[in-house]
Amino acid sequence: MPYETELRTALLALQRASLLTRRVALTTLSSVTKSDRSPVTVGDFGAQALVISALRHAFPDDAIVAEEDAAALRDNEALRGKVWDYVQGAGLSDEGAESSIGGPLKSERDMLDAIDGGASEGFASAGSQGRRVWALDPIDGTKGFLRGGQYAIALALLVDAKPVLGVLACPNLPQDASAPIPTEHAHEKGEGEGYGVLVSAVAGQGTTVRVLGSGGVAEGKPTKMREVGEAQIGSAVFCESVESGHSSHDHHALITQKLGVTSSPVRMDSQAKYASLAMGLADVYLRLPVSASYQEKIWDHAAGEIVVKEAGGMVGDVQGRPLDWAQGRTLKENKGVVVAGKGVWDMVISAVKDVLAA
Numbered sequence: 001m002p003y004e005t006e007l008r009t010a011l012l013a014l015q016r017a018s019l020l021t022r023r024v025a026l027t028t029l030s031s032v033t034k035s036d037r038s039p040v041t042v043g044d045f046g047a048q049a050l051v052i053s054a055l056r057h058a059f060p061d062d063a064i065v066a067e068e069d070a071a072a073l074r075d076n077e078a079l080r081g082k083v084w085d086y087v088q089g090a091g092l093s094d095e096g097a098e099s100s101i102g103g104p105l106k107s108e109r110d111m112l113d114a115i116d117g118g119a120s121e122g123f124a125s126a127g128s129q130g131r132r133v134w135a136l137d138p139i140d141g142t143k144g145f146l147r148g149g150q151y152a153i154a155l156a157l158l159v160d161a162k163p164v165l166g167v168l169a170c171p172n173l174p175q176d177a178s179a180p181i182p183t184e185h186a187h188e189k190g191e192g193e194g195y196g197v198l199v200s201a202v203a204g205q206g207t208t209v210r211v212l213g214s215g216g217v218a219e220g221k222p223t224k225m226r227e228v229g230e231a232q233i234g235s236a237v238f239c240e241s242v243e244s245g246h247s248s249h250d251h252h253a254l255i256t257q258k259l260g261v262t263s264s265p266v267r268m269d270s271q272a273k274y275a276s277l278a279m280g281l282a283d284v285y286l287r288l289p290v291s292a293s294y295q296e297k298i299w300d301h302a303a304g305e306i307v308v309k310e311a312g313g314m315v316g317d318v319q320g321r322p323l324d325w326a327q328g329r330t331l332k333e334n335k336g337v338v339v340a341g342k343g344v345w346d347m348v349i350s351a352v353k354d355v356l357a358a
């Protein structure tokens with residue numbers, strides 16, 4: 001099967017990183033503020049180190065675009081030591097699996113170098129055909145993570161500026177699709193209580209859900225989006241960010257009102273929204289720009305896009321245009337993101353256009 005080694009590596013790398021983030025989530029969380037005023041935690045740094053070291057071990061020639069860098073850790077010994085403790089403590093319980101992704105990191109220095117290994121500019125400059133770039137968000141939904149809500153570790157492989165493989169580790173999504181989705185204080189439920197999924201997709205191979213474990217890769221089950229037609233739009237489940245600073249709740253309300261949607265939107269942090277659509281827990285995801293200047297980041301959407309598309313859904317911007325992955329670290333040619341099933345895509349896009357034009 002194409003991308004078999006890449007998929008296995010990505011699944012194990014995210015599973016190992018989630019051991020770290022789950023452990024961090026049980027502590028009293030604090031964050032450091034970045035230059036764009038957004039938060040970052042020891043969980044973000046530690047997860048980035050673990051995933052990048054696994055990718056470098058398996059695919060030393062691939063480029064990596066990742067959200068974080070190690071500057072704050074190089075300047076702060078206490079913070080660096082804390083991240084290093086967590087990184088050393090995160091190992092898969094299956095020895096063969098752990099060694100297949102390179103085994104434990106050897107030193108603090110290796111950890112910092114791994115974190116700084118995600119500085120690629122992606123597809124910004126015209127490159128050779130078949131160029132491979134991984135896009136990593138070590139914790140997507142850091143604000144959700146800090147609230148004990150939904151978060152995801154998101155990893156995608158892009159080839160020729162198209163996502164061809166994506167994995168979302170969602171430690172706080174229920175394994176039983178009929179269980180309620182916790183939107184805060186999820187970590188109080190603890191591990192081993194039916195929470196944690198790995199949702200993955202490879203181009204042409206469909207989308208698969210697995211239990212997020214602590215050893216080797218668990219058995220996967222295929223998953224599809226729910227099929228909703230225009231006649232059922234009123235009862236469709238819409239979801240959006242918890243943060244009104246990331247997506248306009250007001251525009252969302254006008255759009256659902258226009259479409260006659262009866263229930264209020266499910267608010268959830270992170271790419272757990274894409275995972276929820278792929279798992280048939282929700283039907284439409286709207287991310288409506290709050291500022292004209294913000295550029296969506298590729299690591300916030302690449303894994304989500306392929307996971308939803310392979311589950312039968314559509315992903316585009318607020319004009320309904322495909323996302324353009326050839327622009328570097330951001331999606332600067334697109335504004336906002338809309339995700340929906342094929343049966344309601346045209347209808348949703350036209351409602352979005354009408355509301356944003358008004």
Ligand SMILES: Nc1ncnc2c1ncn2[C@@H]1O[C@H](COP(=O)(O)O)[C@@H](OP(=O)(O)O)[C@H]1O
Nearest residue numbers: 139140141142143241242243245246269270294
């Ligand atoms: N003004 C803005 N508009 C849209 N997205 C934004 C934003 N400011 C930050 N973000 C992004 O929103 C992501 C979280 O999305 P959501 O609201 O769906 O949980 C953040 O990812 P991180 O948490 O990885 O930094 C961040 O990259």
Ligand SMILES: [Mg+2]
Nearest residue numbers: 038039067142
């Ligand atoms: Mg961030």
Ligand SMILES: [Mg+2]
Nearest residue numbers: 137140141300
């Ligand atoms: Mg993110």
Ligand SMILES: [Mg+2]
Nearest residue numbers: 067137139140
């Ligand atoms: Mg992040």
